[in-house]
Amino acid sequence: MSLSRSEHRVGGTMMRAHPWWITLLLIVELAVIAWTSGVDANEIVWTSFAPDEERVISTTLEDASSKPVLMYAGAMFDVRAKENVEITAVGFNTFRKDPVNVWLYAREGSFRGAPQTDLAEWNHVATVSVVGRGFGTPTYVSFDPILVRRKRTAAFYVTSDGPNLRSSDAEAVGEGEPVAQNQDIVLFKGIGKRIPIDDPSTYHRAFNGALRYRVVAVPTPAPTTPSPTIGSWEDAAQPPNPPRDYFNYDPRSEYGPWEWTRVASDRYYERFRRLRLDVRRNRCANGKRQSPRDLCRTTAKCEEIHETRMRAGDYGLDHSGTRARPTPHIMSNKLRLAYKERWNDRERPLPPGADFSKNVFNSGVQDMLHTDVKVRSEHRLCGRQYDAEMQQYYLHADGSLEAVAILVEVADDEGGHNAHFQTMLDYFQVKFDGDRRLCERRRRRARALFGLRQNGGKETMPVDLDMTPASNETISVESSGEVGDQNDDTLDTLRQRIRGRSLAALLRRREQKVGGQVWDPAKPWAILKTIHFWAYEGSTTEPPCFEGIKWRVMDVPMTISPAQYVQLKRLMFDHVDPDTCRGTSAHFDESNARPVQPYRGGPTYRCRRVDYPSDQERWASGRRRGFVSRKDWKGVDMYPYVEPEFANV
Numbered sequence: 001m002s003l004s005r006s007e008h009r010v011g012g013t014m015m016r017a018h019p020w021w022i023t024l025l026l027i028v029e030l031a032v033i034a035w036t037s038g039v040d041a042n043e044i045v046w047t048s049f050a051p052d053e054e055r056v057i058s059t060t061l062e063d064a065s066s067k068p069v070l071m072y073a074g075a076m077f078d079v080r081a082k083e084n085v086e087i088t089a090v091g092f093n094t095f096r097k098d099p100v101n102v103w104l105y106a107r108e109g110s111f112r113g114a115p116q117t118d119l120a121e122w123n124h125v126a127t128v129s130v131v132g133r134g135f136g137t138p139t140y141v142s143f144d145p146i147l148v149r150r151k152r153t154a155a156f157y158v159t160s161d162g163p164n165l166r167s168s169d170a171e172a173v174g175e176g177e178p179v180a181q182n183q184d185i186v187l188f189k190g191i192g193k194r195i196p197i198d199d200p201s202t203y204h205r206a207f208n209g210a211l212r213y214r215v216v217a218v219p220t221p222a223p224t225t226p227s228p229t230i231g232s233w234e235d236a237a238q239p240p241n242p243p244r245d246y247f248n249y250d251p252r253s254e255y256g257p258w259e260w261t262r263v264a265s266d267r268y269y270e271r272f273r274r275l276r277l278d279v280r281r282n283r284c285a286n287g288k289r290q291s292p293r294d295l296c297r298t299t300a301k302c303e304e305i306h307e308t309r310m311r312a313g314d315y316g317l318d319h320s321g322t323r324a325r326p327t328p329h330i331m332s333n334k335l336r337l338a339y340k341e342r343w344n345d346r347e348r349p350l351p352p353g354a355d356f357s358k359n360v361f362n363s364g365v366q367d368m369l370h371t372d373v374k375v376r377s378e379h380r381l382c383g384r385q386y387d388a389e390m391q392q393y394y395l396h397a398d399g400s401l402e403a404v405a406i407l408v409e410v411a412d413d414e415g416g417h418n419a420h421f422q423t424m425l426d427y428f429q430v431k432f433d434g435d436r437r438l439c440e441r442r443r444r445r446a447r448a449l450f451g452l453r454q455n456g457g458k459e460t461m462p463v464d465l466d467m468t469p470a471s472n473e474t475i476s477v478e479s480s481g482e483v484g485d486q487n488d489d490t491l492d493t494l495r496q497r498i499r500g501r502s503l504a505a506l507l508r509r510r511e512q513k514v515g516g517q518v519w520d521p522a523k524p525w526a527i528l529k530t531i532h533f534w535a536y537e538g539s540t541t542e543p544p545c546f547e548g549i550k551w552r553v554m555d556v557p558m559t560i561s562p563a564q565y566v567q568l569k570r571l572m573f574d575h576v577d578p579d580t581c582r583g584t585s586a587h588f589d590e591s592n593a594r595p596v597q598p599y600r601g602g603p604t605y606r607c608r609r610v611d612y613p614s615d616q617e618r619w620a621s622g623r624r625r626g627f628v629s630r631k632d633w634k635g636v637d638m639y640p641y642v643e644p645e646f647a648n649v
Contacts, residue, residue: 054088058138058210059180059187060168074103074159076111077190077207081152085185085213086145091138092158093166093208100132100164104141104156111155111190122157132164138210147216148185149412158207159193168206178647179206184215186647233573236585247543248586249333249593256588257595261285263543272341272369276399277548284545290597291538292378293604295553296646298534300603302611304357307531308404308552309615311365312520314349315339317427323518324349326370328431330575332584333542333592335373335428335568337521341395342367352521354394356402357612358535358550366394366402371521373424375572378541378593379405379553381534382646386557387565389593391541392521402550406527407645409557410565417561420526423519425564428571438578530556530644531614536604541594555606555644608644 079087090104105122107115115121126143133139148154158165168179180187192205235250242255244264250256255263261284269279283290316323326337339351345364353365370393377386388408396402410416522528533552539545560568572592573585586592 054212054214055182055184056210056212057180057182057185057187058091059207074157074165074193075190075205075207076116076155076157076193078110078112078188079148079154079156079211080186080188081148081150081154081184082186083184083215084147084150084217086147086216087154087211087213088145089140089142089212090156090158091140091210091212093136094132094134094139095164095166097132097134098164099129101127101129101161102141102165103127103159104143105159106146106157107155108152109155110153111157115155115157116191116193135166140210140212142212145214156207157193158209166208168208185211185213187211233569233587233590235589236573236583236587239582245543246332246586249588249591251588251595260543260545265544269546272395274341274395274397274399275401277401277546279546280544281546282544283539283547284543287539287545287547288600289536289538289547289602290545290599291541291549291551292380292594292596293536293538293599294380294383294596295534295536295604295606296382298604298606300605302605302607303535304607304612306357306612306618307614308357309355309365310520310522310528311350311353311355312518312523313339313352313368315351315519316517317423317519318517319430325427328428330428330431330435330571330584332586333374335571336370337424337427338370339368341369352392354392354402354404354522356394356550356552364397366396368521369393369395369401373408373568374592375569375587376591376593377407379407379551380596381407381553381555384645385593388560388568390521390527390558396550400548400550403552404522404533405551405553407554407557409559411559411561414561414563416559418526418559418564420520420523421558421560422564424521425567425571429567432571432575435576435578439576439581442579442581527558528554529558530554532556532607532609532611532644534604534606536599537602538599555646557645 092102094100103124104126105119106125107122125146126141128141130139130141146154178186178188187207189206236248238248238253238255239246245266246255247257247260247263248255251258253259261282263282263284265280265282269275269277314324315326317325319325324340326339329336329338340349342351352368354368355365372391372393373388374391375388377389378391379389380386386407387410390406390408392404392406394402394404520527533554535550535552537547538549538551539547540549569590573583573587573590575584576582577584
């Protein structure tokens with residue numbers, strides 16, 4: 001968003017009215033569309049505009065019979081753009097047709113938090129003296145366009161030198177709910193705020209007025225640093241003589257998603273003693289509650305009463321420390337961090353865990369079994385597929401599985417770098433590079449065994465069917481000596497070196513005082529940006545697709561940078577098996593996502609901020625345990641909050 005200060009004009013042009021018969025035809029057409037598509041008549045109807053036409057979005061404009069906002073001379077509110085928009089004017093609802101002095105401020109991001117009491121957090125846009133137009137008619141202040149990029153949030157603060165501006169009582173509006181929206185932009189409930197701004201007194205208020213804007217095509221700015229080369233990956237090759245548990249994501253293949261009913265289980269879930277689900281029976285073709293799903297409608301009310309309370313555990317991703325580490329697996333369709341199953345609650349190390357609200361009474365915190373990352377997302381929200389998905393599986397005390405899905409979105413630039421997620425990528429990078437080195441060592445031993453040629457101090461091994469890297473390139477290795485002199489690579493010597501190095505490394509780690517940092521797979525704001533979600537009962541998303549998984553799909557995506565997305569793809573698509581030097585990925589069209597499945601039963605619900613507050617808000621209300629009625633919430637607006645995807649659904 002770009003903010004600038006300039007000369008300002010007051011007022012605006014009236015929109016041209018259409019003949020009555022055109023309006024009638026539009027109403028009939030929209031009614032037919034709503035009836036045929038199953039849209040509720042009370043839902044928002046989208047209006048069509050010309051590409052460069054100036055558009056207006058308006059809130060409710062209170063009339064003289066409404067209660068005035070006494071002693072509150074202005075309002076703060078957030079705006080979220082669904083498309084790239086330039087806001088050109090703000091219209092406000094005045095108390096009388098009298099002269100009024102108005103100050104207008106704007107900022108990138110939400111007004112919540114420090115901006116509520118610190119004017120230094122705002123950019124001054126305009127100061128004008130104007131004669132108000134009275135109840136029901138916006139009084140506009142125009143300015144140089146303010147750009148708000150798609151899916152970004154901007155905040156506005158409109159204030160005056162007295163109780164001259166009107167707002168609606170927003171107590172009836174759900175917390176975090178929009179007060180006006182269309183297909184381009186959303187206006188959210190805000191607060192009434194007077195001058196001086198450092199006065200902490202606020203009331204829940206909905207801005208009364210309108211915004212004038214236009215949809216624009218924003219060119220991508222020239223990067224100041226070289227952008228990572230995303231490139232492209234060819235579809236993964238099918239291995240000769242695939243094992244019985246092999247599957248891929250090519251819809252044309254006999255091992256593709258629509259043929260998974262013939263795939264045998266890899267028996268991974270059979271190792272968990274407390275799991276009470278039928279994990280052997282293949283349900284990929286005949287299951288009634290299959291995952292993933294495209295979530296956009298609910299069939300039940302939220303059944304949760306508090307947020308999912310996460311436990312970080314004792315595991316870290318630091319190779320230099322003594323702290324326990326999860327086992328990294330680069331598999332054919334995902335990256336997996338696997339945690340050790342515990343025999344009892346006293347056993348250590350403690351894996352990450354979660355205390356779910358809809359749970360067996362007093363069942364406690366459930367241990368995480370593993371965290372998976374896939375490209376692209378398997379779950380979708382209202383038809384939108386995201387760039388990746390992180391799936392966390394928890395073993396429930398009653399023998400069932402709980403799964404939390406975190407959608408991943410790639411930012412427009414490197415400003416979206418996720419340092420916490422990068423720690424996990426670097427952890428897998430060690431595994432990726434180690435498998436490559438083992439593959440190259442095997443090639444050197446093969447050259448020594450078969451006496452392959454040397455060329456100028458370098459040896460080149462032609463590609464064959466038994467040793468094919470993922471990118472089908474020829475691997476060159478520097479020669480360290482005569483081919484016949486391979487004493488250093490004999491098996492016994494290699495084992496002794498490994499034992500010696502492992503023992504030395506263990507002794508060094510024991511001497512260290514610091515055991516490394518805990519890596520939390522559900523760290524707030526870095527991984528989890530919300531405590532609210534869509535929920536339903538489904539299945540695993542790969543063979544044998546057994547059912548009984550309680551899914552929670554978070555409604556705010558995690559953000560990573562383009563460079564991190566490239567690294568994630570390389571880890572998945574370019575990995576080679578250290579024993580065969582074959583590519584391990586089973587991707588198709590740069591994706592390891594199962595297609596959306598038909599769903600034939602079971603409730604689907606969505607939990608929002610109106611259903612339960614965060615624990616921070618609960619504590620601010622004076623209740624650390626138990627239910628807090630919504631009317632008793634205190635300090636809600638003082639805590640960070642990210643507007644969910646498709647908030648009006």
